[in-house]
Every structure is written in structure tokens, then in C-alpha cells.
Amino acid sequence: MSVLAVGSIAFDTIETPSGKVQDVLGGSATYFALAASYFTEVRIVAVVGEDFSAEHESVLKKHNIDTRGIEHASGKTFRWGGQYLDNLNEAKTDFTHLNVFETFQPHIPAEYADTQFLFLGNINPNLQAAVRLEMNGVRLTGGDTMNFWIQGARGELIDTLKLVNVLLINDAEAKMLAGEKSLPRAARKVLSMGPSALVIKHGEYGATIFFREGAFGIGSHPFRAPALPVEEVKDPTGAGDSFAGGFMGYLASQGDVNREVLKRALFYGGVMGSFAVERFGTERLQNLTRQEIDARFQVFRELTHLE
Amino acid sequence: MSVLAVGSIAFDTIETPSGKVQDVLGGSATYFALAASYFTEVRIVAVVGEDFSAEHESVLKKHNIDTRGIEHASGKTFRWGGQYLDNLNEAKTDFTHLNVFETFQPHIPAEYADTQFLFLGNINPNLQAAVRLEMNGVRLTGGDTMNFWIQGARGELIDTLKLVNVLLINDAEAKMLAGEKSLPRAARKVLSMGPSALVIKHGEYGATIFFREGAFGIGSHPFRAPALPVEEVKDPTGAGDSFAGGFMGYLASQGDVNREVLKRALFYGGVMGSFAVERFGTERLQNLTRQEIDARFQVFRELTHLE
Numbered sequence: 001m002s003v004l005a006v007g008s009i010a011f012d013t014i015e016t017p018s019g020k021v022q023d024v025l026g027g028s029a030t031y032f033a034l035a036a037s038y039f040t041e042v043r044i045v046a047v048v049g050e051d052f053s054a055e056h057e058s059v060l061k062k063h064n065i066d067t068r069g070i071e072h073a074s075g076k077t078f079r080w081g082g083q084y085l086d087n088l089n090e091a092k093t094d095f096t097h098l099n100v101f102e103t104f105q106p107h108i109p110a111e112y113a114d115t116q117f118l119f120l121g122n123i124n125p126n127l128q129a130a131v132r133l134e135m136n137g138v139r140l141t142g143g144d145t146m147n148f149w150i151q152g153a154r155g156e157l158i159d160t161l162k163l164v165n166v167l168l169i170n171d172a173e174a175k176m177l178a179g180e181k182s183l184p185r186a187a188r189k190v191l192s193m194g195p196s197a198l199v200i201k202h203g204e205y206g207a208t209i210f211f212r213e214g215a216f217g218i219g220s221h222p223f224r225a226p227a228l229p230v231e232e233v234k235d236p237t238g239a240g241d242s243f244a245g246g247f248m249g250y251l252a253s254q255g256d257v258n259r260e261v262l263k264r265a266l267f268y269g270g271v272m273g274s275f276a277v278e279r280f281g282t283e284r285l286q287n288l289t290r291q292e293i294d295a296r297f298q299v300f301r302e303l304t305h306l307e
Numbered sequence: 308m309s310v311l312a313v314g315s316i317a318f319d320t321i322e323t324p325s326g327k328v329q330d331v332l333g334g335s336a337t338y339f340a341l342a343a344s345y346f347t348e349v350r351i352v353a354v355v356g357e358d359f360s361a362e363h364e365s366v367l368k369k370h371n372i373d374t375r376g377i378e379h380a381s382g383k384t385f386r387w388g389g390q391y392l393d394n395l396n397e398a399k400t401d402f403t404h405l406n407v408f409e410t411f412q413p414h415i416p417a418e419y420a421d422t423q424f425l426f427l428g429n430i431n432p433n434l435q436a437a438v439r440l441e442m443n444g445v446r447l448t449g450g451d452t453m454n455f456w457i458q459g460a461r462g463e464l465i466d467t468l469k470l471v472n473v474l475l476i477n478d479a480e481a482k483m484l485a486g487e488k489s490l491p492r493a494a495r496k497v498l499s500m501g502p503s504a505l506v507i508k509h510g511e512y513g514a515t516i517f518f519r520e521g522a523f524g525i526g527s528h529p530f531r532a533p534a535l536p537v538e539e540v541k542d543p544t545g546a547g548d549s550f551a552g553g554f555m556g557y558l559a560s561q562g563d564v565n566r567e568v569l570k571r572a573l574f575y576g577g578v579m580g581s582f583a584v585e586r587f588g589t590e591r592l593q594n595l596t597r598q599e600i601d602a603r604f605q606v607f608r609e610l611t612h613l614e
Contacts, residue, residue: 017488181324182538182540183536184537184538185538185539187536204490205512206512221610222536223610223611224533224611226513229491229515229531230491231492260614264613267613301613302528303528303531304531304532304533304611305613306570
């Protein structure tokens with residue numbers, strides 16, 4: 001089954017201890033779509049400016065990503081600049097030029113109406129809700145958010161969470177959203193806001209999925225996927241979106257959403273996140289094979305597997 | 308087989324968001340010994356003052372811990388005071404009164420000469436080395452250290468590391484010791500200093516064991532044990548020593564040190580650490596059963612187990 005990503009396409013300027021790149025293709029929908037493309041058919045809804053060329057689009061098309069939902073607006077594409085010189089775990093933003101993204105109104109092409117798996121990237125929660133309400137036939141909705149919306153649009157975000165089945169955020173975001181320092185308590189509080197499952201991403205330590213009691217009919221025991229200790233993190237940008245792409249892409253590829261599938265999806269999320277950070281921008285995600293992905297899946301599995 | 312812990316016995320005054328306790332029994336050797344006592348026979352070498360009563364000693368004796376190596380000196384027992392009000396992951400020290408610990412010279416009783424598993428708690432690296440050199444028959448030596456020695460006694464510590472088979476430290480200590488930000492690189496560098504294995508403790512995210520190429524004849528793939536997301540961390544004091552006690556205690560109980568045993572030891576370390584933080588001081592470690600420990604081991608196993 002196909003998965004639809006709604007989010008941003010951007011040109012990123014990134015500096016890390018490993019080097020610097022300028023105006024490379026990025027954005028949440030781009031990372032997500034490339035990561036998910038190794039598992040299933042991917043559709044994308046986003047907005048770009050006149051500087052988004054056919055060559056840029058071909059990066060997505062090469063991965064059989066359906067780009068009919070990309071709106072071409074007059075003006076420039078969203079641009080972001082940031083650096084991780086002091087801390088690889090946290091970006092310091094140098095500039096944010098929203099450009100055409102500032103007035104983004106997602107339009108769902110008629111051809112996408114049969115989408116069953118939907119991912120709402122980190123955009124205004126009102127837009128996330130509007131997309132979800134428009135997509136009646138959706139079977140599972142994943143969503144992302146960030147501190148900007150948790151603090152600045154809390155009411156809207158809480159309304160949107162009622163429409164999201166699986167929320168994917170990091171430790172700090174979960175604790176901020178719940179107003180709780182204990183992770184299991186924060187998880188319970190977030191799950192009480194609507195989602196059936198909450199994936200908390202721990203960066204280099206992996207991720208944990210918490211389930212609401214009775215959700216998916218699979219009990220409420222959490223599950224944790226470890227991450228590989230990565231030799232050198234060249235560029236952490238997009239790791240979370242790549243995680244979401246691996247997670248949702250694998251779910252969509254399986255159709256049946258049960259405990260074992262969700263566990264494997266969590267591992268595949270970690271696998272795609274670990275690949276993404278090995279090169280700048282989306283370079284590594286553009287040049288993978290399913291064999292490489294499954295080999296790393298096995299490494300992750302072995303990493304914590306007791307006989 | 309029995310395991311010998313060399314380290315501190317202390318009275319701790321601790322404040323956390325969950326409350327405050329005064330002069331409770333603590334110290335690295337105490338946490339280690341209690342945690343290890345659920346797996347094997349434990350011996351202890353430490354120093355106490357006149358304020359260490361028969362009642363205090365009975366806490367250890369109830370767990371069949373051999374206390375003949377505890378030296379009773381004139382003066383007061385080591386006292387430490389600290390709080391975790393801002394951050395449960397890092398203690399803010401209020402006071403350190405070394406008292407009798409200041410001139411601690413470990414004396415190994417003749418009855419301990421047949422010890423096969425030795426744990427060198429976080430003390431002056433010169434003392435750690437002296438103990439190890441005195442114990443000729445030892446089969447496996449575990450060791451701990453901290454930023455104070457890494458920065459202040461680097462040369463001595465590096466000499467001592469040549470005598471340690473398994474070093475157990477946390478992320479920040481490993482990176483500081485190696486002068487490396489990447490964990491796998493830091494691990495390789497620390498292993499090149501002498502230890503056959505390096506256990507890096509990640510707090511609530513578990514722990515990873517890295518092996519030197521060819522060590523224990525088991526290949527060099529790392530292994531990671533997850534930790535349980537603990538509902539409420541009441542008091543993090545002693546979590547690392549409890550981890551070490553579970554790890555070394557389980558190793559000593561098995562005799563044969565192979566990859567599968569080391570993996571299970573890592574899980575048991577995490578289990579004992581997770582129990583320790585549930586109550587103030589050593590309270591939880593004093594009142595456990597092996598059934599409770601094995602039940603939590605299964606929970607940890609299930610937490611990351613793929614079919």
C-alpha cells in the first residue's frame with residue numbers, strides 16, 4: 001500500500017564538524033519520502049518555488065515517488081541554514097527563509113484519494129488536521145511536531161492529536177508536550193490526548209514505542225529498538241524524518257498492523273535514521289539498496305538479541 | 308565463584324525531587340556488593356569509622372556478604388551529600404567528607420587470596436593497581452573510574468587500565484578518557500589502552516559492551532542491553548555501582564566467560580541499576596528476590612526481542 005507524506009521541501013545550508021554544504025535538497029517530506037521509498041510506493045504533497053528544477057524533482061522520481069502533489073508556486077523554495085558545531089544532537093539555526101512555504105496550503109490531488117497510510121510532517125497543526133479530515137479513507141495516520149508548535153499552538157496541536165494514530169517525536173518534545181519529566185508518565189499523558197501509539201526517538205540510543213491500553217489489540221507493553229553506534233555522524237539533519245519514513249514505509253508495505261509489524265517498523269525506522277546521518281543531506285538515502293537496509297536490520301537485531 | 312569488591316562505604320545525604328534522606332548507608336562497595344549478592348558469594352574490602360555500627364554491618368551480612376575485609380579505623384566514616392533537584396542524571400555535590408577514607412589503604416585478608424573475580428570500585432587508580440597486583444589468582448578484573456581521576460591522575464589511570472579486563476564507565480567518561488566525541492571511536496581508543504571489554508552505561512537508555520578484537524575469542528561486534536523506562540527515578544545514587552554488581556555478580560556465578568554470558572551479564576547489570584533507583588539509597592537492593600530480578604530480566608528481554 002502507498003504512503004503519502006505531507007511536509008516541506010527545502011534547500012538546506014548545513015555546517016557540521018565534518019564540513020559544510022550549501023542549498024542541498026532537504027525538508028521533512030524529502031527525507032521521509034526517500035526513506036520510505038525503499039519499502040513501498042510513496043506520494044508527496046509539498047510546495048516548491050521556481051528554483052526547484054526538473055533535476056531536483058528527478059531525485060524523487062528516480063525512487064518512484066509520485067510527485068503530482070508538489071505544488072509549484074512563484075517565488076523561492078523554503079531555505080534553512082543551521083550548524084551542529086558544538087553539539088551534534090541539536091541544530092543551531094542560522095536562518096529560516098520560509099518563502100513559498102509561508103503560505104503553504106496542502107492540496108491533495110484527486111489521484112491520492114485512495115491513500116491508506118498518511119504521514120503529517122512537522123507543519124502547522126491546523127494544516128495537519130485539515131489534510132487528515134480531507135482524507136476519509138486513511139487507515140493509519142502518523143504525525144510529527146516540534147517545540148515551536150507545542151509551545152506556540154498548543155490548543156491546535158492537541159486537537160490535531162485526536163486525529164493522529166501514531167505520533168513520532170523525541171524525548172524532549174514528549175516531556176514538553178506532557179509537562180512530565182518521567183518518560184513513561186509523559187508517554188501515558190500524550191497517549192491520553194488521542195494517539196494509539198507514541199514513538200519516542202532517543203537519537204543514538206534508539207527509540208521506544210508506547211501503546212495506549214487496548215490499541216491495535218496488542219496490549220500496552222512498550223517496545224524498544226536500539227540504534228547502531230554510528231562511527232561518524234556527518235550530518236544529523238533529517239534523521240527524525242528518515243526514521244519516520246522507514247517506520248511508516250515498512251508499515252504501509254505490510255498492510256496488517258500488528259505488534260510484530262510495529263516492532264519491525266521501529267527497527268527499520270532506526271536503520272533509515274542511521275543511514276541518513278552518514279552523509280550530508282539526503283546523499284546516503286539517495287543511494288541505498290534494500291539489501292544494505294536488510295543487512296543493517298540484522299545488525300540491529302543481533303545487537304540486542306539474546307539466545 | 309565469589310567476587311570481591313574494593314571500594315567505599317559511606318553515609319550519604321541525598322535530596323531529589325522525591326524527597327530527602329540523611330546519613331543512609333551507601334558507597335560504591337555497598338551498592339556493588341548488595342547487587343552482586345543475588346548472584347554469587349561476595350567479599351568486600353573497604354574502610355569504615357567508629358560510627359559504622361553492627362547494625363550497619365548486618366545489612367551486608369544478611370546478604371551473606373563476607374565483611375572480613377572491612378577495616379574499622381578510628382574516626383568517622385566517609386560522608387557524602389548531594390542533590391539531583393535540577394537534573395536526575397547528574398548529582399550536584401553539597402559536601403564530601405572523606406574522613407577515614409582519605410588514608411584508605413586496601414588490605415586483602417588472606418582468606419580472600421583465592422578470589423577469581425575482582426571489582427575495583429572508583430578509587431585512586433594507584434590503589435586499584437596495587438590491589439590487582441596483589442591478587443595473583445584473579446581471572447577477571449572489572450573496574451570503574453570517574454572524571455576526577457581521568458583529569459587529575461591520567462597517567463596513573465592509564466597504567467591501571469592495563470590491569471583491568473572490563474572497564475565500566477558512562478558515555479561522558481568514555482569520551483573524556485579517549486578525547487573523542489564519537490562513541491565507537493572512543494570505545495576503540497579506550498580498548499587500545501588495555502581492557503578486553505568496555506561497558507558504556509547510557510543511564511535510562513541501557514548500556515553497550517564493546518570488545519577488543521580477539522578478546523575472549525568472541526569477535527568484536529558490540530552488544531547493547533536496553534534499560535526499562537523507569538516510572539519514577541526516586542534516587543539515582545549508586546545506579547552505576549549496582550549495574551556493575553549485577554554484571555560482575557552474574558559473570559562470577561557462571562564461571563565461563565563467553566559472548567552469551569557477557570550479553571546476559573549486561574542485561575543483569577541494567578536490571579540491578581533499574582531496581583536501585585526505585586528507592587532512596589540501598590533500600591530496594593536490600594529487599595529483592597531472585598524471582599523479581601529474573602522477572603525483570605524477562606521484561607528487558609521482551610522489550611527488544613523480535614520474533
